[in-house]
Amino acid sequence: MGEQMTMARALNAxxxxxxxxxxxxxxxxxxxxxxxxxxRITEHLQRxxxxxxxxxxxxxxxxxxxxxxxxxxxxxxxxxxIQFDGFVYPAFDQIVSQVSRMRFRSMGRLSVPMVVRIPxxxxxxxxxxxxxxxxxxxxxxxxxxVVTPSTPLDAYWMIQxxxxxxxxxxxxxxxRRYHEKGEVDLSEPPLRLDAARTVLTGDDxxxxxxxxxxxxxxxxALAASAEGRSxxxxxxxxxxxxxxxTVLASVERTGRAIVVHEAVRTGGIGAELAxxxxxxxxxxxxxxxxxxxGHDLPYPPSKAEHTxxxxxxxxxxxxxxxxxx
Amino acid sequence: xxTRDASAPDAADLIQLLTxxxxxxxxxxxxxxxxxxxxxxxxxxxxxxxxxxxxxxxLQRKGELGLWVPxxxxxxxxxxxxxxxxxHDMVFPSYREHxxxxxxxxxxxxxxxxxxxxxxxxxxxxxxxxxxxxxxxGTQALHAVGYAMGLQRDGLVGNDDPDANGAVVVYFGDGATxxxxxxEALVFASSYATPTVFFVQxxxxxxxxxxxxxxxxxxxxxxxxxxIPAVRVDGNxxxxxxxxxxxxxxxxxSGEGPTFIEAFTxxxxxHTTSDDPTKYRRREEEQAWRAKDPVARLTLYLLGQGxxxxxxxxxxxxxxxxxxxxxxxxxxxxxVPKLEDLWAHTYATLPDALVAQRADQLAYEASFEEA
Numbered sequence: 001m002g003e004q005m006t007m008a009r010a011l012n013a014x015x016x017x018x019x020x021x022x023x024x025x026x027x028x029x030x031x032x033x034x035x036x037x038x039x040r041i042t043e044h045l046q047r048x049x050x051x052x053x054x055x056x057x058x059x060x061x062x063x064x065x066x067x068x069x070x071x072x073x074x075x076x077x078x079x080x081x082i083q084f085d086g087f088v089y090p091a092f093d094q095i096v097s098q099v100s101r102m103r104f105r106s107m108g109r110l111s112v113p114m115v116v117r118i119p120x121x122x123x124x125x126x127x128x129x130x131x132x133x134x135x136x137x138x139x140x141x142x143x144x145x146v147v148t149p150s151t152p153l154d155a156y157w158m159i160q161x162x163x164x165x166x167x168x169x170x171x172x173x174x175x176r177r178y179h180e181k182g183e184v185d186l187s188e189p190p191l192r193l194d195a196a197r198t199v200l201t202g203d204d205x206x207x208x209x210x211x212x213x214x215x216x217x218x219x220x221a222l223a224a225s226a227e228g229r230s231x232x233x234x235x236x237x238x239x240x241x242x243x244x245x246t247v248l249a250s251v252e253r254t255g256r257a258i259v260v261h262e263a264v265r266t267g268g269i270g271a272e273l274a275x276x277x278x279x280x281x282x283x284x285x286x287x288x289x290x291x292x293x294g295h296d297l298p299y300p301p302s303k304a305e306h307t308x309x310x311x312x313x314x315x316x317x318x319x320x321x322x323x324x325x
Numbered sequence: 326x327x328t329r330d331a332s333a334p335d336a337a338d339l340i341q342l343l344t345x346x347x348x349x350x351x352x353x354x355x356x357x358x359x360x361x362x363x364x365x366x367x368x369x370x371x372x373x374x375x376x377x378x379x380x381x382x383x384l385q386r387k388g389e390l391g392l393w394v395p396x397x398x399x400x401x402x403x404x405x406x407x408x409x410x411x412x413h414d415m416v417f418p419s420y421r422e423h424x425x426x427x428x429x430x431x432x433x434x435x436x437x438x439x440x441x442x443x444x445x446x447x448x449x450x451x452x453x454x455x456x457x458x459x460x461x462x463g464t465q466a467l468h469a470v471g472y473a474m475g476l477q478r479d480g481l482v483g484n485d486d487p488d489a490n491g492a493v494v495v496y497f498g499d500g501a502t503x504x505x506x507x508x509e510a511l512v513f514a515s516s517y518a519t520p521t522v523f524f525v526q527x528x529x530x531x532x533x534x535x536x537x538x539x540x541x542x543x544x545x546x547x548x549x550x551x552x553i554p555a556v557r558v559d560g561n562x563x564x565x566x567x568x569x570x571x572x573x574x575x576x577x578x579s580g581e582g583p584t585f586i587e588a589f590t591x592x593x594x595x596h597t598t599s600d601d602p603t604k605y606r607r608r609e610e611e612q613a614w615r616a617k618d619p620v621a622r623l624t625l626y627l628l629g630q631g632x633x634x635x636x637x638x639x640x641x642x643x644x645x646x647x648x649x650x651x652x653x654x655x656x657x658x659x660x661v662p663k664l665e666d667l668w669a670h671t672y673a674t675l676p677d678a679l680v681a682q683r684a685d686q687l688a689y690e691a692s693f694e695e696a
Contacts, residue, residue, distance in 0.1 A: 073456070097464065
């Protein structure tokens with residue numbers, strides 16, 4: 001039924017299908033044409049759809065997003081690529097002051113069906129500004145949808161769902177998982193764009209995670225099961241909006257929650273989840289909600305990133321601490 | 326600090342077709358191609374726009390608006406350029422283009438809602454082809470270039486039939502030329518040869534900062550570094566402004582790419598009603614510019630031509646008075662927004678968490694009604 005492919009290939013195939021399906025879809029970004037992007041996510045798309053629909057942009061992120069907004073106002077569905085996470089900040093004003101609120105400031109008359117693709121996260125030995133996890137900034141901004149796939153299957157479908165969405169979508173691609181393979185069913189999307197997925201079921205504690213950390217959490221859960229602990233893993237997939245129902249139902253049942261993300265801790269997605277859980281499941285909790293995250297530091301030199309990023313041992317340690325209550 | 330006025334107009338550079346005393350003059354490159362009836366209509370628009378502006382300033386002084394952004398002195402720059410906008414063209418304003426807004430069909434009272442705090446930006450920008458006001462300086466330049474990229478892809482540029490073509494004009498001020506977004510917009514427009522006219526109203530002051538702080542060379546000369554043709558026009562001369570803007574819009578529509586127009590004008594009033602120009606500029610400077618007033622010079626010219634007379638001017642005054650009444654009454658009658666109505670403008674489909682937040686707020690408000 002499905003095909004084995006990498007996440008990079010799945011994204012490429014999803015973009016190809018979106019370009020085929022709707023002539024108003026176009027791609028823009030730095031080096032996305034002949035080169036196919038620095039990660040080759042857009043490989044051959046300019047060859048197949050032409051330079052008017054797969055547009056190499058001057059090196060200016062605010063310009064890329066700002067002109068994409070103009071294209072959206074003209075009826076296009078632009079999909080822009082920000083080359084690396086750390087380079088999205090020059091476009092931050094366009095995203096949070098213009099793109100996100102165009103529907104609101106136009107009193108509902110205008111919409112901006114734009115996708116901003118951002119390869120994000122660490123673990124690839126990169127230099128500074130190439131390993132950031134900026135999701136909380138965007139999830140904090142009304143008007144934006146923020147999603148992140150963790151598997152080739154989700155990458156293939158979520159990119160198409162994001163492009164079809166009538167609101168602006170920040171589409172975060174876990175770059176350390178680009179080259180990992182998985183099965184992709186090309187026939188129909190497995191889930192709504194805004195739905196979380198329970199990846200592993202368990203009874204003792206819930207790991208809430210997303211993007212690059214899903215695989216790490218699954219490995220931790222399997223290791224924990226060898227020690228007789230039943231760990232549930234929920235892949236949030238959508239960070240804005242959050243799928244409260246899935247999250248809360250899981251924590252209601254296990255009574256324990258641990259949020260795992262690469263991004264720095266303070267003001268992060270974990271903080272929001274902890275708040276929602278204590279607001280809605282206070283009496284079901286057996287232990288405090290814990291967070292296993294990047295530390296509150298700028299992303300470190302890559303030779304130190306293994307101590308910065310959450311890994312299997314740090315997650316298992318948190319499982320122990322949660323269950324000790 | 327070096328206080329040379331690097332932007333002082335070089336008379337040879339300044340395109341002018343009507344002098345401050347209302348005399349017609351010729352220019353080697355640009356010709357006025359319309360009859361006086363067009364100018365009579367322009368005078369009416371300029372006078373009504375000036376009235377709208379002064380009424381809004383007065384409303385702010387009375388506490389009826391949170392803020393106003395006066396355009397006093399810039400009527401010719403706006404009406405002349407606005408008159409060059411054709412049926413397939415799109416306008417991206419900053420936040421001071423009240424005269425262009427009126428020409429494109431924005432109701433002045435509707436506009437006041439934005440400044441009174443009763444609405445966000447409440448006009449139908451697609452139907453009117455006049456985008457929302459933008460309050461982040463220079464941001465709209467990128468939107469204009471992107472929209473123009475869309476026109477190219479829609480096959481609306483460079484057709485043999487000129488009536489099938491469209492273009493985009495984007496307005497910003499001298500201060501905005503220092504913004505990254507404006508410079509990026511010039512790069513994108515030049516690289517893609519988009520049908521975009523960059524219309525800069527150089528009104529000499531960015532709040533308290535003189536043009537010399539933004540640019541050490543005349544602004545229009547900046548454009549050559551981007552590979553974009555540019556002109557400097559007397560912004561208080563509606564004939565010259567329209568002539569150069571028509572030229573630039575035709576270039577854009579026919580596929581010849583972007584143009585940069587510097588309309589050399591003056592902000593006679595404050596930057597906004599929160600500003601106090603007496604703290605940073607000389608009265609003599611304001612007086613010198615008052616002698617170049619765009620409305621006065623057009624009035625002198627048309628009186629001299631016999632195109633209008635005192636009776637016509639009196640009738641226009643009466644029309645402006647009635648217009649002023651409508652603006653004042655309309656402003657006071659603007660409905661106060663309900664927060665509950667605004668939730669729906671955030672997402673195409675309201676997420677569950679926002680539905681719950683709205684319900685909580687409504688329940689909270691209702692708890693007072695019951696008590």
